[in-house]
Amino acid sequence: MAQCFDSRPTLVGATLTLRPLVEEDFEPLHAAASDPLLWEQHPQPTRWQRDVFRTAFFEGALASGSAFVVLDNTRGEVIGSSRYYEWSPGTREVAIGFTFLARQYWGGSSNQEMKHMMLDHAFRWADTVWFHIGVSNWRSRRAMEKLGGRFSHEEAKTLFGIEHVNAFYRIDKPGNLPVRGDLVEN
Numbered sequence: 001m002a003q004c005f006d007s008r009p010t011l012v013g014a015t016l017t018l019r020p021l022v023e024e025d026f027e028p029l030h031a032a033a034s035d036p037l038l039w040e041q042h043p044q045p046t047r048w049q050r051d052v053f054r055t056a057f058f059e060g061a062l063a064s065g066s067a068f069v070v071l072d073n074t075r076g077e078v079i080g081s082s083r084y085y086e087w088s089p090g091t092r093e094v095a096i097g098f099t100f101l102a103r104q105y106w107g108g109s110s111n112q113e114m115k116h117m118m119l120d121h122a123f124r125w126a127d128t129v130w131f132h133i134g135v136s137n138w139r140s141r142r143a144m145e146k147l148g149g150r151f152s153h154e155e156a157k158t159l160f161g162i163e164h165v166n167a168f169y170r171i172d173k174p175g176n177l178p179v180r181g182d183l184v185e186n
Contacts, residue, residue, distance in 0.1 A: 003089040005125045007066035011117040016110060018068040018117060021061055021081065025069050028078035029058065032102045039100075043134040043164040057081075061098060070101065070114055079105055082114060084122065092127040099140075106139075115147050123173045132157060132166040144169045 011018040021029075030053050033039075039047045046052045061067035067083035080101035087094045096118050101110055122129050131149055133140045145151075149169035156163045 003125070005084070005087040005089070005094060006121070007084045007087065009121055011068075011121060013073075013113045013117050015073050016079075016113050016117070017071040017073055018082070018114065019071065021067040021069050021083075023062060025078060026054070026058055029069055029081060030054075032077075032079050033057070033081075033100060035103050037103060041134065041137040041139055043137075043159070043162075057098070067098065070110075072105075079110070080114075082118060084118070086130070087126075089125075092125065093130060094122050094126045094128075095130040095132060096122065097132055111143055112147060119171060127173045129171045131169040131171075133169065135165045135167050137167075141167055141169075147171070 008020045010020070030050060033053055034048050034050075036045075036048045039045045044052070044056055047057055061081060061083060064083055064085060066085060067081060069078045070080040070082065071077065072079050080099070082096060082099035085095050085097065096115065099111075099114075101114070105111070119129055130152075131144055133144060135154055141151075149171050152168045152170050154165055154167055157166050158164075
């Protein structure tokens with residue numbers, strides 16, 4: 001199996017599409033991120049502000065080369081973002097994170113659909129997928145547990161020169177992973 005992780009696919013699901021982020025996505029992505037309630041439990045709660053969003057999220061997402069915009073298939077609108085990072089071919093591990101969805105997509109199936117598409121893709125190369133969640137972000141931690149994520153440990157990570165304590169969750173590749181019929185990769 002190839003050790004080169006494909007971090008820029010287009011993933012198409014029943015209600016969402018994830019496609020690689022481009023510079024022109026700034027305005028619609030910031031519109032989706034501009035609700036202060038999205039960030040109230042986040043280690044960086046001012047991320048909804050335009051300048052903070054650009055410097056502390058968007059520029060890093062674009063530079064990563066592995067970030068997505070999340071589109072609502074019915075409306076064709078940008079509703080959030082996520083990305084792969086920290087691919088380790090030696091241990092066959094990758095992380096998924098820097099994820100947010102517009103508030104109207106909370107509590108339904110959108111987060112699960114998005115993460116299942118990303119997990120299905122990641123497990124083509126990885127045996128373990130990690131999620132690093134701000135230790136006080138209980139909303140995201142509960143969502144991770146609903147997805148089957150298992151709490152592993154807490155660890156400090158530095159982001160933009162500031163150390164934050166994260167809760168580490170993991171999902172391991174299931175044996176004989178079935179191919180999901182609702183996933184199309186371009």
